Amino acid sequence: ADSPLNRRQRDYADKIQLSAQALRALIDDVLDFSKIEAGALQLEQAPFSLSAILRTAAAVVSAGTRNKPIETLFDVAPDIPDALIGDALRLQQILLNLTGNAVKFTAAGAIIVSVRRLSAEPGSVTLEFSVRDTGIGIPPEHLGQIFSEFAQADSSTSRKFGGAGLGLAICARLTELMGGTIDVESAVRWGSEFRVRLPLAVAAGNVIAPADEELSGLRILIVDDHPLAREVLLRTCAALSWQATAVDSATAGLDELRHSAAEGREYDLLLLDWRMPDMDGLQMLQQARMAPRVSLPLVILMVSTFELEQAAADSEDLFLDGILAKPTTPAALLDAVKRAHTGEPAVELNPAAMDRRLAGMRLLVAEDNELNQQVIEQILTRAGAEVVIVPHGLAAVDAVRHPNAHFNAVLMDIQMPVMDGYTATQVIREDLGRRDLPIIAVTAGTQIEDRKKSRDAGMAGHIVKPIDLETLLAILLKQRKDSPPEAAEASAETWPSMNANATVDLPGLDVAAALRTFGGDKEKYISLLRRFATRHGADPVEIRRLWDAHDSQSAAQRLHELCGVAGFLAVTDVARVTSAAEVAIHAGNRNTVPDLLDVLDVAMGVLLESIDQFETLSSRDEQGFRPADAPWISRLNS
Numbered sequence: 001a002d003s004p005l006n007r008r009q010r011d012y013a014d015k016i017q018l019s020a021q022a023l024r025a026l027i028d029d030v031l032d033f034s035k036i037e038a039g040a041l042q043l044e045q046a047p048f049s050l051s052a053i054l055r056t057a058a059a060v061v062s063a064g065t066r067n068k069p070i071e072t073l074f075d076v077a078p079d080i081p082d083a084l085i086g087d088a089l090r091l092q093q094i095l096l097n098l099t100g101n102a103v104k105f106t107a108a109g110a111i112i113v114s115v116r117r118l119s120a121e122p123g124s125v126t127l128e129f130s131v132r133d134t135g136i137g138i139p140p141e142h143l144g145q146i147f148s149e150f151a152q153a154d155s156s157t158s159r160k161f162g163g164a165g166l167g168l169a170i171c172a173r174l175t176e177l178m179g180g181t182i183d184v185e186s187a188v189r190w191g192s193e194f195r196v197r198l199p200l201a202v203a204a205g206n207v208i209a210p211a212d213e214e215l216s217g218l219r220i221l222i223v224d225d226h227p228l229a230r231e232v233l234l235r236t237c238a239a240l241s242w243q244a245t246a247v248d249s250a251t252a253g254l255d256e257l258r259h260s261a262a263e264g265r266e267y268d269l270l271l272l273d274w275r276m277p278d279m280d281g282l283q284m285l286q287q288a289r290m291a292p293r294v295s296l297p298l299v300i301l302m303v304s305t306f307e308l309e310q311a312a313a314d315s316e317d318l319f320l321d322g323i324l325a326k327p328t329t330p331a332a333l334l335d336a337v338k339r340a341h342t343g344e345p346a347v348e349l350n351p352a353a354m355d356r357r358l359a360g361m362r363l364l365v366a367e368d369n370e371l372n373q374q375v376i377e378q379i380l381t382r383a384g385a386e387v388v389i390v391p392h393g394l395a396a397v398d399a400v401r402h403p404n405a406h407f408n409a410v411l412m413d414i415q416m417p418v419m420d421g422y423t424a425t426q427v428i429r430e431d432l433g434r435r436d437l438p439i440i441a442v443t444a445g446t447q448i449e450d451r452k453k454s455r456d457a458g459m460a461g462h463i464v465k466p467i468d469l470e471t472l473l474a475i476l477l478k479q480r481k482d483s484p485p486e487a488a489e490a491s492a493e494t495w496p497s498m499n500a501n502a503t504v505d506l507p508g509l510d511v512a513a514a515l516r517t518f519g520g521d522k523e524k525y526i527s528l529l530r531r532f533a534t535r536h537g538a539d540p541v542e543i544r545r546l547w548d549a550h551d552s553q554s555a556a557q558r559l560h561e562l563c564g565v566a567g568f569l570a571v572t573d574v575a576r577v578t579s580a581a582e583v584a585i586h587a588g589n590r591n592t593v594p595d596l597l598d599v600l601d602v603a604m605g606v607l608l609e610s611i612d613q614f615e616t617l618s619s620r621d622e623q624g625f626r627p628a629d630a631p632w633i634s635r636l637n638s
Helices: 007-037 050-064 086-106 155-161 167-177 225-238 248-264 281-290 303-316 329-342 370-382 393-401 421-430 448-456 469-479 485-489 513-519 523-535 540-547 553-570 572-587 593-618 632-636
Strands: 044-048 070-076 083-086 109-121 124-133 181-187 191-202 218-221 242-246 269-273 298-304 322-326 361-364 386-390 409-413 441-442 461-464
Touching: 044 050, 044 086, 050 070, 050 086, 050 109, 050 303, 050 329, 070 181, 070 523, 083 218, 086 124, 086 386, 109 225, 109 421, 167 181, 167 191, 181 269, 191 370, 191 448, 218 248, 218 281, 225 242, 225 329, 242 248, 248 269, 248 393, 269 281, 269 329, 281 298, 281 386, 298 303, 298 329, 303 513, 303 593, 322 329, 361 370, 370 386, 370 523, 370 553, 386 393, 393 409, 393 421, 409 421, 421 441, 461 469, 523 553, 523 593, 540 553, 540 593, 553 572, 572 593
Parallel strands: 070 109, 218 242, 218 269, 269 298, 298 322, 361 386, 361 409, 409 441, 441 461
Antiparallel strands: 044 083, 083 191, 109 124, 124 191, 181 191
């Protein structure tokens, strides 16, 4: 049986999920650079949280520096707005590329991510994002070409550190598309600093870590041996209206606690680093609790993300008030202090039973792939619907034409044999006169033009694979005209929040999205993944054979079939690469197809291993997820 995770375990799961995404960088680079060069990359303008982007960057950096003596710091000015408007995905991509390079080229020392406000006007702000490292640096003769595609500092860089040489070129192109600038300063053996300046609209005036009136004036003692860490933490505390004092060792921390107690100026909170020379943070706590003249305040221990489990176990008898994962951000620090100050317990995620919001609905599904048929039938029947499945568009037309047929809605795949989804929709609308029947496109296409084609064909909605359960239900219930009381009364609060044991994303596999689709049924999902591996694991080899034999039409068809199944099962990287390769074939971009097929081969290999790992991790849910159980984690840092 599944057991809910506490806050500490959830933090593990979230960080590992984010770190696993770093393995997708090669795929992202190849696909995105192709889009940029073709002028096909469209930027979004949508509200986003800057603190969420920084948390993601912190999690990914922590994975890369796990086995390196590197201190990673996030230094964010106090006047930075959190609610911004722009393309969050592309901003995150820029930061992950820059921090990823810093991790790759730094063996020891520090990586500092800074955010500063350069200027502000009503409704907009210009921010500077800086990534500094103490790495190998860049020779002066190579600085001029560093933002060119396939550029590396020299040939040995590629051999030693890997990479396609596209990351910085993509950063430069994205920055330019977003109306900003990028530059670099570097010195060999001293390190590099990359600066990105971007204009962004402000959605609201709130800052990333707003001062809290209840915590204003909080007296904090910082104990950390790293001078830059102390400097950044002092600055952050000042921005939060806290009175902070910093010392450089556990011994100095004990002395300060004694002196403050003797002088009647006790601290409200101790922010304590774990790993320090001579005496670590936990040893300091043990001595402090035994010392008669030391008054211990609330204690938050700062540890590496991947040491959370060990820190929690080692400190079990020391009654910590919180554990803060490093590298930390201002928002994460504020959240940890709030929880410690209020004594808020760890939040447990309670699984809920699947409701039946589609009870009474009869749905027609047109889908040609047998595995996809099983997936979508599983989704809909679990939600209470009666499902009729047909293998192509012509069969869908016949089903709707039948005199005894009554369907509340049709889910229509787009590319099918005999008759495609667009044509079938037009026949149902025009020849059968069924303009009232909701027909929803189900497709792997995510571009704006895909949605336009669906609308032009007379479709009432458009959902992208992998299917998100809540999105699908919202679309279907919106079309429903005879919702029974029990369906109407079902609230979002009764919908399951998936057990976090199952939401750790493995490379190439979006487990969280898939389990939302399957209502948390891991056994069913694993069964379908096994079938996928058996039926499609060798597809990249066969597609390559077809391409080399100049049978591009058959190669494109196999790519389309693989993309469809991968999309339904939330096999993310395989779905993205197959879609891009299929588009490249149809567009006649023959030079890019071999590279994409190479990437597909890698993505499939990673996926097959992830399927094995997911099955292994799922079998251990009785003990709860422990990151040490996952061998693939170590490979994130290799």
